[in-house]
Amino acid sequence: MVLSQVEVEVGGSFEPSPFAASLCIPLQLRLAASAEPGSTPQTTNPISRMVLLRLMMEPGIGLPMTWQSVSAGAMPAVVVTRADGLAFTEMEWRVLCEYIQYVDEELLEEEAPKASVFCDFIRSYLRNTNNPLQVHSRLL
Numbered sequence: 001m002v003l004s005q006v007e008v009e010v011g012g013s014f015e016p017s018p019f020a021a022s023l024c025i026p027l028q029l030r031l032a033a034s035a036e037p038g039s040t041p042q043t044t045n046p047i048s049r050m051v052l053l054r055l056m057m058e059p060g061i062g063l064p065m066t067w068q069s070v071s072a073g074a075m076p077a078v079v080v081t082r083a084d085g086l087a088f089t090e091m092e093w094r095v096l097c098e099y100i101q102y103v104d105e106e107l108l109e110e111e112a113p114k115a116s117v118f119c120d121f122i123r124s125y126l127r128n129t130n131n132p133l134q135v136h137s138r139l140l
Helices: 018-022 046-056 090-106 115-127
Strands: 027-031 078-082
Touching: 018 046, 027 046, 046 090, 090 115
Parallel strands: none
Antiparallel strands: 027 078
């Protein structure tokens, strides 16, 4: 997945991420044309697809209709932004992706979408990385 950090205008077409909201991160996503600034290119990478779909999964309900249609095949371009207007950095995205992989591999479903578990994960991540200052404190 290729990431680029650009300014986007937040509008009504963004959908809040239930998974990120459960971690107290106000992320919103939308499917976009691949040429749109801030969008990721199409991906067939299964990890990238899993992360994006997991972000949009509503516990006990599943994926919203717009995301069900893209759950197979190449994932179209996606724009990710914070609803509070703060920048969402590439490092924050990488930490969130690693957490989602950790959730899927290590945790029971009921443990995963909790802010306290996420905070513990970030603290562990900071202890085990060479450059911990890159992860902004607002994720804690």
